[in-house]
Amino acid sequence: MDDSDETLMVRIGRGDEAAFRLLSRRHLRSVVALARHITGNAADAEDVAQDAMLRVWTHAPRWQPLASFKTWLTRIVVNLCLDRKRRRVILPIEAAGDPADEAPDARERMERSEIDRHVAAAIDGLPERQRAAIVLTYREGLSNAEVADILGSSVSAVETLLVRAKQRLRTQLRPDEEAD
């Protein structure tokens, strides 16, 4: 049986929850990782991933394979991450719900090399759109045209974002580059 993403989306559009669970299992890890790299926060990344998959479910009946499912999902995740940054508000502690388990992140950071920590901190310090452009280019391996399509901007704007992002990273990471 053909269980490509596009085939599963057709089934999900008909209300097939099993197909939705299969598609979620296939993509959730990369969605969480992408959201974590853009938001810089594990808890936000999980919320974004949940919202993204729920949007996949609710919009499946209208989805048309004009672009690949992966591109469409990436666009949803990036937009949710950028919206989350723009609409960040202070909520009372009771609205926080179950906190994300920070222990794995803390252990993860201890296991990373010093250079990797500096790189992560430098990337986290970038403006959102520059960070999104860097993550989509280096983590997802997308071309400038694909990044422009996802960010809803032009190729030249993406190139500008990348140039500026790399200038800031180079300034912050120069001692680490020389040590490499």
Place this chain on the structure above:
Amino acid sequence: MTSHPTDDRRLDAMLTRHFAAPARSDDEGARRVAGRLTARPLPRQAGTWLPGTWLRWPTVLLNWDLSPAWPRVTALATCAVLGFVIGLAGLDTRIDDASAAPSVTSADLPSLIFDVEPL
């Protein structure tokens, strides 16, 4: 500030290594999110308020995607030709030899177009 090509390559390599490193927290985060998705019923899907799949056809009419689609163009052309034929022939006449010749009655629209030459 111009960048040295070596600096670019080093930065590219550093970024590629950084993003290639797997994070165990992502697996655990994905498991938590999957648990949340199965913990409660999924919301209603868009466009499913009409019962039955055959009632979804109105959404096709509301589709403003104007890119050429040959099935759609063919259906439109067929409707146009059919309407033209029915308009000329009339729904109340039989398509046979007896009714093929236009009527000479002055009230008939075809008589305004086709001036039948008397034998």
